[in-house]
Amino acid sequence: MTWWRQPVQPLDENARAVAQARQRQLTKPAGSLGRLEKAAVELAAMQGRARPGIAHPWIAVFAGDHGVVEEGVSAYPQAVTGQMLGNFVSGGAAISVLARHLGATLEVVDLGTIDASLELPGVRHLHLGPGTANFARTPAMSAAQLEAALQAGADSVARAVATGGDLFIGGEMGIGNTTAASALACALLGCPARELVGPGTGLDDAGVLHKAAVIERALLLHAGQLDDPLAGLRCLGGFELAALAGAYLACAQRGVPALVDGFICTVAALCAVRIEPACRDWLLFAHCGAEPGHRLLLAALRAEPLLELGLRLGEGSGAALAVPLLQLACRLHGEMATFAEAAVAERQP
Numbered sequence: 001m002t003w004w005r006q007p008v009q010p011l012d013e014n015a016r017a018v019a020q021a022r023q024r025q026l027t028k029p030a031g032s033l034g035r036l037e038k039a040a041v042e043l044a045a046m047q048g049r050a051r052p053g054i055a056h057p058w059i060a061v062f063a064g065d066h067g068v069v070e071e072g073v074s075a076y077p078q079a080v081t082g083q084m085l086g087n088f089v090s091g092g093a094a095i096s097v098l099a100r101h102l103g104a105t106l107e108v109v110d111l112g113t114i115d116a117s118l119e120l121p122g123v124r125h126l127h128l129g130p131g132t133a134n135f136a137r138t139p140a141m142s143a144a145q146l147e148a149a150l151q152a153g154a155d156s157v158a159r160a161v162a163t164g165g166d167l168f169i170g171g172e173m174g175i176g177n178t179t180a181a182s183a184l185a186c187a188l189l190g191c192p193a194r195e196l197v198g199p200g201t202g203l204d205d206a207g208v209l210h211k212a213a214v215i216e217r218a219l220l221l222h223a224g225q226l227d228d229p230l231a232g233l234r235c236l237g238g239f240e241l242a243a244l245a246g247a248y249l250a251c252a253q254r255g256v257p258a259l260v261d262g263f264i265c266t267v268a269a270l271c272a273v274r275i276e277p278a279c280r281d282w283l284l285f286a287h288c289g290a291e292p293g294h295r296l297l298l299a300a301l302r303a304e305p306l307l308e309l310g311l312r313l314g315e316g317s318g319a320a321l322a323v324p325l326l327q328l329a330c331r332l333h334g335e336m337a338t339f340a341e342a343a344v345a346e347r348q349p
Contacts, residue, residue: 004150004246008278009255012048019044019052025338029347035306039284039326040333046257046282047166051334054327057104058165059316060156060247061088061095064111064149064239065131066176067140068218073179073211075202078131081175082113088173089122094313095171098320105163107156111149111239126152131174132238135183136218139225139235146234146242153246161254167323168258170247170265171316172240175201178291181267183215183236185293187226188270189300192216196293198263198312229274237271244268249275252282259284259326260303261319262311263291270297286322287311 019041024030031037043052065081087093088108091100099106110118112128119125128148132140141149153170160168174180178200185196193212203211218236225231233242245268251258252272260269260283273280280301287307288294298305306325311318339346 003154004249004275006253008252008276008282011045011281013045015048015050016041016045018050019333022050023333025340026336027339027342027344028336033332035304036325036329036332038304039306040329042284043257043326043330046255051330053330053334054167054323056164057102057167057169057323058107058160058163059095059099059104059169059171059320060107060109061171061173061315062109062111062153062240062243063113063173065113066174066180066238067132067134068136068179068214069176070134071136071214073214074176074200075207076175078114078175081173082115082118084173085110085118085123086120089120093315094317095315095320098317102320102323104320104323105165107159109152109156109243111152111243128239135180135236136214136221139222140180140237141234141239141242143234145239146230149239149242150246153243154250157247157250157254157256161256165256167326168247168251168256169261169316169319170244170258170268171261171319172244172264172314174238174240177238177240177264179211179215180236180238180241181264182211182293183218184232184241184271185267185297186215186219187232187236188229188267188274189296191296193219196296198291198293229271233271241268241271245272245275248272248283249279252276252279256282257284258282259286259319259322261286261316262289262314263294263297264314266294266297266301270301273301284326286319289318
């Protein structure tokens with residue numbers, strides 16, 4: 001049995017019940033803190049304690065280039081992927097700023113960019129290939145590349161666990177990856193490209209229509225493979241999408257809560273859930289972004305995101321922004337007084 005088929009950890013339903021009972025006793029009207037109450041209870045079940053907390057967030061940004069860029073689907077040149085790797089580790093990217101101020105560990109993993117000779121201090125270079133193949137003409141990855149990318153995600157989770165990480169955030173970087181993510185989302189959801197495709201890094205209306213046409217051509221090319229989520233990921237995905245899916249599966253197996261970022265990460269999360277449905281129990285969702293397909297993906301996952309700010313940056317930035325909210329949800333849950341402790345009268349039956 002391949003590792004991603006191994007069973008996931010069960011949630012602690014006793015901790016959930018105790019946390020729910022505590023919520024009912026806190027000095028506030030029931031449900032008045034909305035989604036924060038549910039988040040605290042969900043974390044209690046994941047962490048196996050009635051008063052959960054987040055002290056050591058781990059952020060892994062997975063990067064890779066995409067062969068489909070040769071179809072003219074991006075507003076930026078592929079060189080930007082490698083350039084941004086340097087920006088991540090030098091501290092200048094949005095996720096770098098957010099990780100620094102959260103006190104989070106930031107890991108940057110280069111799975112394979114067009115510059116195969118790239119070697120940057122502080123970046124884990126795996127060199128799975130000079131980006132994926134053009135999925136509009138051939139499968140994006142070989143079976144060996146797919147397995148290596150899935151393993152890269154699992155390895156990052158293992159490093160997080162080894163260093164005391166108690167919340168995993170996956171981020172991504174790769175010019176062309178909204179095209180790959182949109183194509184994979186179409187396969188997973190069984191919907192046409194026009195319902196999912198958005199501007200990505202800034203395409204105009206004509207560019208969006210062209211991107212949708214490229215995706216439709218790819219869906220026809222690989223139609224015989226798309227009933228299986230792993231085969232769909234191999235044919236249409238990217239190295240970073242596969243690493244994210246592997247990370248979410250590994251989080252569920254190791255009992256680590258994962259906070260899912262934007263559109264691309266949510267596609268990877270849906271793919272992971274289609275591979276192993278019980279993985280869903282270990283996923284929290286940070287925000288609903290500006291890409292038109294994101295809301296459809298969240299609905300398919302029965303997800304209630306914490307934020308809606310019109311974000312479309314990626315990198316794990318939306319998830320990082322939601323970390324303080326989760327931490328405050330835990331603080332409120334753990335530190336508010338109960339009606340009995342505060343000598344406050346409860347609601348009359």
